[in-house]
Amino acid sequence: MALTTQTYAEQLGRAFAEAARGEENIVELWVSTRPGGVDLWVLTQPIDMAAEKMLYRFTDTLYARFKTADFQVYTVNPRHFRDGGRSAIPGHAVQIPLQIA
Amino acid sequence: MDQKTLDHLRIAQRNRELARSLLAQSELEPEPWEWVAVILFYAAVHYVNAYLWERYHVAPTNHDQRTHGVRYDSALSVCSSSYDILKAHGFHARYNEGFTLSELDARSLLNSELRAVEATVMQALGQPIPTW
Numbered sequence: 321m322a323l324t325t326q327t328y329a330e331q332l333g334r335a336f337a338e339a340a341r342g343e344e345n346i347v348e349l350w351v352s353t354r355p356g357g358v359d360l361w362v363l364t365q366p367i368d369m370a371a372e373k374m375l376y377r378f379t380d381t382l383y384a385r386f387k388t389a390d391f392q393v394y395t396v397n398p399r400h401f402r403d404g405g406r407s408a409i410p411g412h413a414v415q416i417p418l419q420i421a
Numbered sequence: 422m423d424q425k426t427l428d429h430l431r432i433a434q435r436n437r438e439l440a441r442s443l444l445a446q447s448e449l450e451p452e453p454w455e456w457v458a459v460i461l462f463y464a465a466v467h468y469v470n471a472y473l474w475e476r477y478h479v480a481p482t483n484h485d486q487r488t489h490g491v492r493y494d495s496a497l498s499v500c501s502s503s504y505d506i507l508k509a510h511g512f513h514a515r516y517n518e519g520f521t522l523s524e525l526d527a528r529s530l531l532n533s534e535l536r537a538v539e540a541t542v543m544q545a546l547g548q549p550i551p552t553w
Binding site for chain 1: 483484485486503512518519520521
């Protein structure tokens with residue numbers, strides 16, 4: 321069973337950031353833990369549904385690398401939120417830099 | 422097909438038709454478009470459950486297990502992005518009080534994303550793809 325520690329969550333987040341490097345429609349990336357799993361929150365530019373769907377291709381890298389599915393990826397498209405999407409990101413989430421050093 | 426598979430397909434198609442019925446009415450108050458996203462996601466859930474039961478006799482007990490099935494089965498993984506975006510919008514619609522969805526986007530979820538999940542599952546089960 322994968323450890324759902326903060327460290328594991330951040331590893332998933334960094335792997336996603338690496339896969340999505342240079343993707344201009346992604347504004348911020350956050351990760352949060354829950355019992356038994358991790359959630360990744362991908363704050364996007366205001367984009368249409370087709371462009372939003374395309375962002376899920378980056379999760380392929382995570383499934384291939386971690387060989388598990390104890391995480392969920394959620395795009396947060398400001399077009400669909402009255403507050404721009406901030407309320408969709410849990411207060412305990414940790415931000416992952418998009419530009420990996 | 423196993424009876425449990427058929428039951429999942431029946432519920433999936435019922436949910437799809439319920440969503441279509443809501444989208445066919447242009448003057449509903451309050452507008453139901455966020456709820457359409459929830460209905461469509463659960464249509465997708467039942468399509469995936471139908472396949473996983475028929476193929477592996479597996480009944481996922483949570484979303485992580487079901488997502489695992491979608492991602493790691495070579496037949497289902499074709500529609501993984503469609504499943505993912507249905508899941509995300511269904512999640513936001515259920516839990517975020519500030520989430521909104523336009524009628525146009527609800528139609529896109531139905532006509533593009535659910536249709537992709539449905540076609541993938543029905544093809545994998547060796548069944549005709551429904552026309553609607």
